[in-house]
Amino acid sequence: LKPTLVKTSPIDGQKPGTSGLRKKTKVFMSENYLNNFVQSVFDAVIANGTNVSEGTLMIGGDGRYFNTEAIQTIIKMGVANGVKRFWIGQDGLLSTPAVSATIRERGPVWQSAFGAFILTASHNPGGPEEDFGIKYNTQTGGPAPEYLMEATYANTTTIKNYKICEDFPAVDISKVGSTTVSAADGSTTVVVEVIPSTQSHVALLKTIFDFDGIKALLDRPDFTMVYDSMHGVNGPFSKAIFVDELGQPESVLMNHIPKDDFAGGHADPNLTYAKDLVKTMGLDRTGNKIDVAGPIPSFGAAADGDGDRNMILGTQFFVTPSDSLAVIVANANCIPFFSTQGGLKAVARSMPTSGAVDRVAKDLNLDFFETPTGWKFFGNLMDSKAIFKGKDYTPFICGEESFGTGSDHVREKDGIWAVLAWLNILASRNPDASKPLVTVEDIAKEHWAKYGRNYYCRWDFENMDAKGANAMMEKMRADSASNTGRTVGSYTIATADDFRYVDPVDGSVAAKQGVRFLMSDGSRVIFRLSGTAGSGATVRMYIEQYETEKLDLPVATALEELTAIALQLCDIKTFCGTETPTVIT
Template sequence: MIQTVATQPFTDQKPGTSGLRKKVRVFQQPHYAENFVQSVFDSLDGYEGQTLVVGGDGRYLNREVIQTVLKMAAANGFGRVLVGKGGILSTPAASHLIRSSGAFGGLILSASHNPGGPDEDFGIKYNIGNGGPAPEKVTDAIAARSLAIDSYKLFDGPDVDIDAIGSSLLGGMTVEVVDPVAGYADLMASLFDFGAIRAMIAGGFTLAFDSMSAVTGPYAVEIFEGRLGAPAGTVMNGTPLPDFGHHHPDPNLVHAKILYDRMMAADAPDFGAASDGDGDRNLIIGRHCYVTPSDSLAVLAANAHLAPGYAAGLKGIARSMPTSGAADRVAEKLGLPLYETPTGWKFFGNLLDAGMATICGEESAGTGSDHVREKDGIWAVLLWLNILAVRQQSVATIMADHWTTYGRNYYARHDYEAIAKDKADALMAALRDKLDSLPGTTNSGGVVKSADDFAYTDPTDQSVSKNQGVRILFTDGSRVVFRLSGTGTEGATLRVYIERYVGPDGELGLETEVALAPLIAAAQEVADIAGYTGMDQPSVIT
């Protein structure tokens, strides 16, 4: 029986760059999750009888909301839902399942790298039929509908057993519980030389992978320990937990410090890596050698041809605007187009669909290719392993060789978290007000060459995205970028990106904080960060 439930709008359901993210307590309000899911369905056309993919990162509230989604999908006319066993699907695996099954789209229940638990974060995002996040025209429609919704549809029936693989009926809709790992692992095996990686590991190569008690545990155990033969225990924190073991599942040097310390120890493994809450981000650390996400993107692009899936070469490289220009140097040397986009994986999707780019990445630890339409943590780790297996060199040696070939982009991101939103907005407004007066002025970073608020015209559909971040560019090629993040659930996060390029013949061995010290001072001088935020130091430096 289909019920029509009366409701009233919530005013805070506008999706961000990665869907709707709020505290669990917000989602637990009566009608809150239902309103948003119905707003998604009401914003779509032509899904009747079609397939929907549903899964998430296993965080607190994941299983309950999946049952709600199943009953609402049945009531709204979907013909079939594919759901990962136990409600588990990493974000890249969900993207692959949408694409491989010919699904109409999918709902991914995740707040990515944000903490989980009853007092922490939850999220829902809609991905379209290409497997990628919904474009702005869809999220705008969802936001508009959420402000006008007055009812939602719900099938009145028992919960579905999502812990047993197989099919069942929910009203007239088929629910198929599928293995969340196998199809994705097969995809990885088709892209990379598992034989070469397996032989490298059998020959004594050691690695450590931290799943951070998040969704990649089952994937990492199957691929690294099962298919590639790494010893049991190679995967750390491999069991997904609803609260991620009370840890913050963000693969950076603060939250993955145990892995970092292990990789800097005298008896460190040859290679260390981590992924985040929903499996789309990555951290790469060689023995005594941390690799920034921006540098990792550049190295992967420069060496991708060593993996079978990319032996034919790349069609292009894409990076988000705040990501360092290291990949630009590679694109130039290889004669490839380089696309600079706003932050948000959906902007890469158009380029990938159009065959204009093959590899893309963001400084926030996301890297991926045209195999899916999301960033993909395990994919990045496997490409690194494939490169190491072919080149038979250490991570440190590969990085040194890269810098002597392309030069080095010294780079850091300073995050100022949980700022009062009015203060953060005031800081950005003040910056925008002074853009016209900055060129030609001098500060600790040098002479300002130009200053603007980044805008992007999509080359595939000519859509325009404005106000994507304030850029201060210096005459020596250095830059400082300011933008507010859209991935938090509390207050605002100011992100300051600081970059200095040094050519192949320059000083390539400086400590990052030393190389960037003048630009860090310039960022404070230009934006008065301390004055607006009350913070003398960033919350996190990556």
């Protein structure tokens, strides 16, 4: 177990984005690329005061191409950097929420595991020609805070060497069990434990939801469901829950065998990419009803590559993620996790997420927060009491418009949690199997009737020229003051600004988080550049219009004028040469 110091030099572009570092797989496989980044993380973590020899390092990934090789490399580098205990997901598989759950379950939160590497590019396609990614999470089970990622990035720009124990034997990660390796002179002993991937997470979910109630719902002859894992890491988790725990036939699972290239698909649960599921549920890619042969399931759901996103569908009915968050919050107290803790206390949404949940929070008198995009900002709020001895905001629910929802049971978004939350709500609304089924659509429409409807959509312009996209954002920023008060069509811009967040728990500031046009009637138009694109720039345009009367319009009709105004306000045609989005969600 001799650490070698290998000479290297800085590689450009290793700045982590919204959720870790994502690049083409080939880039990750190129000389020193992975090593440089991993060493930079270790250096940042150690400089931050972590004694890596005392805790455990967890490693797992979504199973994409290069996952298992990267795990072996990180083990060798970990040993060279002083790590003495590892937990590795069996077959290298751990979903993002499972990493969070497992870190939190395996020993007291602040001691046992000091951190985790999650090898994933989430919903980005995988395979030798597509994307690979790596995230680092801390002992709370949440994504590393900004300062740690900034320190990591700074290290990547000055790195001269990395440490590796090339003589550490390759570990068989296909079998659960422990391998102990000792140095010849007895000076060090390293234990690598391969852990069952689904165990901790499934056990946790069983304590949160009413599994008996959900089983009774699923067993009703008039209720059918399908869950599409899109060949991502969620397959084994969906099998453990729906087949092994809830006794459903395997036919409820779609695409549940993980593939290292997601079978050539794009494991992103939305109307565009979850094609098979969307068709099965009787919808087209814009959410309109289509004719299909045979019966349509009552409930459909999908997950992304690393299992932290979710899409919820009813029979010929699409629930937008923002509405899903609002409905879950409005009905949270039928879920044992919340009812047994005295009821839900606080909610948060990312800034571009629609304001649907704001109205519920106000109605139910919940603490409410609006944070920048990305899950890391929610963690501080959830840990408010534990870390800062401040106010306790738990139990807590949070969500993003990008198909992410979750609670303080873990510190990541949790795809299968959202699916079980909906099933738990449906179960509690359908206590009597002899009565007609209250459907997903019924619940969403009742919600709109009570709170109004936030018509919402997001347009993505992928692979734009970064220079043009940045210039476009700068122009809107510069024009904020002069745009404020202007009338555009039938709207008046009440405020134009760039979103800035001051963390209420630790006072840290995140600036330049998205250009907003807040209209006087509550409608909003927002622009951001993505922080997860592997290459090029992705412009995101978010459009939202609140309605209390016309609740049944097609989304495109409701948003027609505002969309045209949004395109004018940004002038993307001039800056990026197109105004046709690549994806609409």
